[in-house]
Amino acid sequence: MQHVLIFKTNIATPEARSKVAPVLDQQSFIDRWTVDMEDVDCVLRVVAAEPVPERIIALINASAYECAELED
Secondary structure, three states: OOEEEEEEEOOOOHHHHHHHHHHHHOOOOEEEEEEEOOOOOOEEEEEEOOOOHHHHHHHHHHOOOOEEEOOO
């Protein structure tokens, strides 16, 4: 089963995206991810095998960016 996780971030530039890309790409539980840098919330959308938003938040925070789960 796939889980779609949505986050508000401050990943606002291609340079910032390129800094978090290797971290997210290395995670085996993440199938794919995107960042909408045109959205005011710089929305990070993650499709993952596991519903683990806290792990995504920790990965982004460890990369020196802000990340918070968006509620429905």
